[in-house]
Amino acid sequence: MSDTKSGKVTKAESEWRKELTPMQYAVLREKATERPFTGEYDHSFNDGTYVCAGCGQSLFESEAKFDSGCGWPAFSKPAAETHVDEERDFSHGMIRTEVLCSKCDGHLGHVFNDGPGPTGLRYCINSAALKLQSK
Secondary structure (H helix, E strand, O other): OEEOOOOEEOOOHHHHHHHOOHHHHHHHHHOOOOOOOOOOOOOOOOOEEEEEOOOOOEEEEHHHEEOOOOOOOEEOOOOOHHHEEEEEEOHHHOOEEEEEEOOOOOEEEEEEOOOOOOOOOEEEEOHHHEEEEEO
């Protein structure tokens, strides 16, 4: 079900469970994190657009992907600033900035200020939250 007025995708948890794999559900809906160096896209550098595995919104372009060595896919910037939301995350005894899909509110990962130029940002994103659409 979509909320056409706001453009948001909202679904019952039972719908999300039916549509997503168990790992996708855990990451996108329950804010879980994949184990480092295990995700499908950690070492993949194929050309394309990474879209949200929950709703299909474009999130990151392959040109912004880099090997940060952190164990998760890393990007220097989103495909469009309006396609990701950020929230303060105080879990696990840390203060971090959580990254969410702006269309379905799915948890993607976190953003840090230790990335390459020109943005200086490292969007550390779970592979399970993404699908690569090849160019």
